[in-house]
Amino acid sequence: MDVVMAANVTLPEALPPLPTYEITQVPNLIPGIDDFYVSLIAPVVAYWIVSGIFHFIDSFDLFPQYRLHTPAEIASRNRASRYEVFRDVILQQIIQMGVGAVLGLTDPLSSAARRIWATRVRLAQRALPSILAVLGINASSMAKSMSATHPLLAGALSGGHYPFLTTGLAGPDGSTIPAFAFWEIFVAKAIYWMIIPAVQFGVALIFLDSWQYWLHRIMHTNKWLYTTFHSRHHRLYVPYAYGALYNHPFEGFLLDTLGAGIAYKLSMMTARQGIVFFTASTIKTVDDHCGYSLPWDPLQHISANNAAYHDIHHQSWGIKTNFSQPFFTFWDTFSGTMWKGDTSLKYERSRNNAEKAIEAEAKLKA
Numbered sequence: 001m002d003v004v005m006a007a008n009v010t011l012p013e014a015l016p017p018l019p020t021y022e023i024t025q026v027p028n029l030i031p032g033i034d035d036f037y038v039s040l041i042a043p044v045v046a047y048w049i050v051s052g053i054f055h056f057i058d059s060f061d062l063f064p065q066y067r068l069h070t071p072a073e074i075a076s077r078n079r080a081s082r083y084e085v086f087r088d089v090i091l092q093q094i095i096q097m098g099v100g101a102v103l104g105l106t107d108p109l110s111s112a113a114r115r116i117w118a119t120r121v122r123l124a125q126r127a128l129p130s131i132l133a134v135l136g137i138n139a140s141s142m143a144k145s146m147s148a149t150h151p152l153l154a155g156a157l158s159g160g161h162y163p164f165l166t167t168g169l170a171g172p173d174g175s176t177i178p179a180f181a182f183w184e185i186f187v188a189k190a191i192y193w194m195i196i197p198a199v200q201f202g203v204a205l206i207f208l209d210s211w212q213y214w215l216h217r218i219m220h221t222n223k224w225l226y227t228t229f230h231s232r233h234h235r236l237y238v239p240y241a242y243g244a245l246y247n248h249p250f251e252g253f254l255l256d257t258l259g260a261g262i263a264y265k266l267s268m269m270t271a272r273q274g275i276v277f278f279t280a281s282t283i284k285t286v287d288d289h290c291g292y293s294l295p296w297d298p299l300q301h302i303s304a305n306n307a308a309y310h311d312i313h314h315q316s317w318g319i320k321t322n323f324s325q326p327f328f329t330f331w332d333t334f335s336g337t338m339w340k341g342d343t344s345l346k347y348e349r350s351r352n353n354a355e356k357a358i359e360a361e362a363k364l365k366a
Contacts, residue, residue: 015119016167016178029272039275040100043282044093047245050283054241054290066292068311068347069238073354074291076361079235085246088232092245092252099257100278103264104271117188118180125160132157152181197273204267204277205327211259213331217323219251236289239307239314244289256285284326305329312339317346 029035057063061071069077129139143158155162166176180188219230229251236243245252260281264274287299288310300306305324312318321339324332332338 014175014178015122016165016180029275035271035275036104039104039271039278040097042275043278044097046279047089047093047282047286048242050286051242051244051290054286054292058240058291063292063294066294068291068293068308070351070354072358073350074238074240076354076357077237077350079237080232080243080246085236085243088247088249088252089242089245091249092247092256095249095253096257099253099261103261103274117191118184121184121187121191122160122180125156127159128157129159152183155181200267200269200273201277204263204269207263207266208259208281209324209327209331211262212255212325213323213335215255215259216325217335217337219255220320220323234314234319237314237316239289239291239311241286241290244286281326288326303328312343315346315350318343 029038132139139157139159143154143161146157147154151164152162155165162178162181165179165181167179216230219225229248232248233246233251236246245256247255260278264277269277284299287297288305288307290307291311293306293308294300300308305326305328309322309329310325313322318339321337322329322332323337324330329338
């Protein structure tokens with residue numbers, strides 16, 4: 001039994017009872033396929049669907065005006081064949097699915113009874129009179145004066161005391177059973193369904209961006225790490241969509257798979273949230289390597305970290321800048337590693353050199 005002060009009167013206050021519940025199994029996101037398997041397969045499927053769309057655009061040269069590089073550059077500048085890229089991506093995805101399976105098996109069982117945030121909202125109101133007192137406001141006096149006109153506000157000011165809100169039922173001792181105010185239920189739902197997931201995704205995004213920025217930057221500043229691992233990814237001077245995960249297997253595990261896995265665990269996401277997070281991260285990575293600056297692509301407008309931004313990092317003249325990936329650019333901004341200056345002349349020179357290289361090769365074959 002809790003005790004609160006309301007209108008200078010000490011009142012006993014019982015919390016509204018928690019609702020009864022029945023344990024039921026949540027239906028699978030996709031009927032007939034366990035969510036566990038969806039969490040493993042969805043990022044891989046998304047990777048090949050999105051990269052397949054860009055490969056189709058690339059193969060038929062549908063939007064040449066939005067290309068970051070010409071077909072001649074792809075043919076002459078890249079140092080890895082399409083087969084090598086495909087092979088290494090498949091290997092990384094096998095590792096990724098294996099790690100995902102381990103993460104899924106170590107997830108704690110979900111609680112049968114969800115946290116009742118309305119109770120927490122009610123308990124939080126207990127501190128309101130004391131907080132207002134520090135500011136020189138007499139909450140009890142205010143609650144008493146507005147109890148007739150604004151009873152809900154008066155109840156909150158008095159520390160969550162709502163004697164007029166009852167369930168209409170009587171307890172074992174004949175006393176009425178208190179009920180929650182509608183606004184408490186509303187706030188509880190907003191916290192549970194919106195605020196908590198938003199915070200979880202925010203934590204995951206910030207962690208993954210931080211993890212990838214600093215490891216990525218170290219991969220460039222340490223000569224041995226670059227030569228041994230990261231240089232493989234930079235064989236693609238002209239990135240294309242399905243080359244997004246073209247990495248050394250160890251780097252792919254460390255930079256992408258492990259970073260996303262820790263972000264998932266650290267943010268305490270549910271399995272459903274994990275499906276969204278892993279799939280969104282995958283699609284964003286593919287989009288950042290697509291080689292196109294498409295004005296109607298929403299992912300390229302979420303933040304400054306898009307295909308054009310990351311493409312600079314793949315050029316010999318920009319390789320020590322634009323380390324941020326996959327979502328935002330705040331680490332490049334804070335650390336002073338963002339590319340500054342015009343790039344148009346550098347891209348024009350690359351296009352001209354590629355055309356000359358293709359022409360010279362054609363003459364040799366002739």
